Amino acid sequence: MEKGSKALKIRSIIAHVVLVILSFMCLFFFYILLINATRSHAELQRGFSIIPSTHFIENFMNVANDGTFPMIRGVFNSIIVSGGSAALCIYFSALTAYALYVYDFKLKKVAFTFIMAILVMPTQVTALGFLRLITNMGLYDSLIPLIIPSIASPAVFYFMYSYLQSSLPLSLVEAARIDGSGEFRTFNTIVLPIMKPALAVQAIFTFVGSWNNYFVPALVLETKSKFTVPILIATLRGADYMNMDMGKVYMMIAVAIVPIIIVYLVLSKSIIAGITLGGVKE
Amino acid sequence: MKGKKSISRAKWGYIFLIPFFLTYFIFSFIPLVDTIRNSFFEYYRSGLKIVGPNFVGLKNYAEVMGPDFLQYVGNTFILWIIGFIPQIVVALILAAWFTDARLKIHGLQFFKVVIYLPNLIMASAFAMLFFALFSNNGPINNILIDCGIIKDHIDFFGSVVGSRSIVGVMNFLMWFGNTSIMLMAAMMGVSQDVFEAAALDGCTPTQTFFRITLPLIRPILAYTLITSLIGGLQMFDVPQILTNGQGNPNRSVYSLIMWLNNFLRAPDYGRAGALSVYLFIISGILCFFVYKMMNDDDPDGSKKAAKKARKAGRRAA
Structure with a gap:
């Protein structure tokens, strides 16, 4: 019995570690997206940062006022x-x-x-x-x-x-x-x-x-x-991607993605329950 | 009671079906017939000149079925399989963990919400995000250099392996959560008694998984495989956006639907038609399998398998 519960504990730890890694993979890209949407083109050129900057509204206004897109x-x-x-x-x-x-x-x-x-x-x-x-x-x-x-x-x-x-x-x-x-x-x-x-x-x-x-x-x-x-x-x-304001590019992607993420987070419970309902005959 | 009363109301059944079938007839059936008809004609634009429509028989079919076709079929299959294999393996493991009460997974709902999230993301925007992140001066290269893992920028989109891997990773990320939740539902459908009996008889988790769980959920695994294949056949958004419709390097991530898209835009209706008919035939075969699975009481002998599994569970003692 002692041995069995120890094995179970190890399996439980492995399961949690793997789940955390997979969750990290799922969220990491969106995290970078959101951070980068708050940074100016110049800041983005200097390299990566995990801390958000202050250009969120500026980027958003640039996207909103762009006639080309x-x-x-x-x-x-x-x-x-x-x-x-x-x-x-x-x-x-x-x-x-x-x-x-x-x-x-x-x-x-x-x-x-x-x-x-x-x-x-x-x-x-x-x-x-x-x-x-x-x-x-x-x-x-x-x-x-x-x-x-x-x-x-x-x-x-x-x-x-x-x-x-x-x-x-x-x-x-x-x-x-x-x-x-x-x-x-x-x-x-x-x-x-x-x-x-x-x-x-x-x-x-x-x-x-x-x-x-x-x-x-x-x-x-x-x-x-x-x-x-x-x-x-x-x-x-x-x-002409290379000459574009990268802050604006990230903001445009965010505008496409974030509304759905918000709706999803609000309704996640019923959505997840709904995935399986009609999909498979059980 | 029901039979007698509803016979007199049969006309309402027909009336209520009109919107669906009328819409289907106009927007799917007529287009299908027109697509097939076009496949027998030479009808394309060359510069400013329109050639055709001239009846050419099966010429388009012969022309489409060339080395390009085989290459793009191969591409589509490779892009699908490198996403699908990790997806089904991870999904099976996660589903087994999620349904194993003894593991006591904390934050189960949180994990489910997070792993399903990428499935709802706009594939084209997700691809654009990955293009930005993995570009030569993008964050991924910067992070890898900052951490000292690499010395120089990796040109992900310049290499066949890099481009295909990114498409594979994206397909994996977008679909493993969905598959996990589907398989989890299937595993929860299996009577708990079976698992309890197996545990009492001293079945190890590995034995339980391979000898009991897997055979019991085989129909749903088959369903997942077929629907994923159909999804793979339709692969378009991700490679299209990542490579700006070019499918480079060396057309290694050029999918069948990207090819169709280019025929439609050229436009070259004849070849677009022939390619569509090929795709229609492949989809039709896959649809047939799905139909069988949805309507069969004992799809591919799962009930038989269940019996066998129960026996195996007992024998495993």
């Missing part, structure tokens, strides 16, 4: 696209899940099988046709084609479907019908409130996914004033 405008565009996508995605995914969970109809099995078959199909494979289609529709260089397609999100659908299975008693729907509630109203006023936790988790994931999305927006958008944040970051990489 309209970052504030970009954040605004990104919020429109991500917010719009998240709202449409969760509402219609919940509706689709509800349709396949509650009703019985001939093509039910076919529809479900189809959605499951395309669950993890990458969007990149249809990017060519997508680009040509929206050009023909007159939607090239517009934010709309970045928002509307999120209505059909198989993975979010699957999450919602699993959630309905575990938390919507069909008797509740029946009771609503007996009370004379229409089918659409039942969904909006009874089912949606029950799904709130699932909606919240998926709203966050969809928002973040859309916020970070680079491939399709970079193909669709052309005008600088319509750029979303990832495209601006890519433009920054393509610019």
Whole structure:
């Protein structure tokens, strides 16, 4: 017994050390980012420092007032696209899940099988046709084609479907019908409130996914004033990087990353609980 | 009760499905058909002149499937695997630690929050950050020199090993937390009785891990592998931003989607189409595996494996 508890203690110490090292790796880069965002170009040229400097506001104003990289405008565009996508995605995914969970109809099995078959199909494979289609529709260089397609999100659908299975008693729907509630109203006023936790988790994931999305927006958008944040970051990489104010560069990266980190830290508990809910069949 | 009542409401089922399927049809299915159609045409811009569209049969497919294709498939695979192997190993270890109550991990929630953090970070901004940090005059070089570990600047982005390693490290950092939490959930799904029985029978932690835990979570390991492969196939943001779309040195970090991106921008719709169809076929095969796993009651014989594992647990005594 003595030997066993000693071995356990050693294993516990190793586990903690490894976890601390991994956490350090995860946080270290963001720490440098934040420190460097507070330092001026001259200070950054002199080398590395672990102590923050005093140029935070100055760097931020430089980013905000830079016409070549309209970052504030970009954040605004990104919020429109991500917010719009998240709202449409969760509402219609919940509706689709509800349709396949509650009703019985001939093509039910076919529809479900189809959605499951395309669950993890990458969007990149249809990017060519997508680009040509929206050009023909007159939607090239517009934010709309970045928002509307999120209505059909198989993975979010699957999450919602699993959630309905575990938390919507069909008797509740029946009771609503007996009370004379229409089918659409039942969904909006009874089912949606029950799904709130699932909606919240998926709203966050969809928002973040859309916020970070680079491939399709970079193909669709052309005008600088319509750029979303990832495209601006890519433009920054393509610019004459060596002659840029490095304090500003770090601040731009911080503007792209920090809002998500803050949201994450506030909601981390439900986000982490949500990762596994719909992802894997257990 | 349900059957009788809901049959009369079948039309509502269809009505509620309209938004999803209409959107999918317009924004995914039509583009897919158009992509396939374009793959049979010669249609590109050469200077200011537009060539095509002329029907050329399978010419684009033959042209795309050249030495470049193989190189970029190789690149994409290498970039994926050097991130995936450490990711799955670390995730398995962490998940085992997190679910082992006897280890008494302090600050479990804190560690989970921290290791998942990089997964939510904008990959393009993360890549730009790494580009700045690992550049010749960047902080990493400065720190290494200050600490006396190296004498001269390391040109990370000038070497094949350096560039690929940075992409690998980034993919590892972005995904190991997510995988750890997934595997942890899978391990928690295993009945505690099995572990207790194993412990009572004197199973060492290593034996428990290899003989009980691993076989029991095999379906989820397979799922992780396939979804990660699909993610790897789509690798774009990180190498694109790190190398400014060039994939240098020597096109060693040039991924398949970066190639597609360049065809789309050229534009060369014919070859973009052919490459998309190849990617579609590969993704389709991977999707099929995912579909099987999500719908099978006993995916790749896990229940059988569970039985075997329980026996093995007993035998290990």
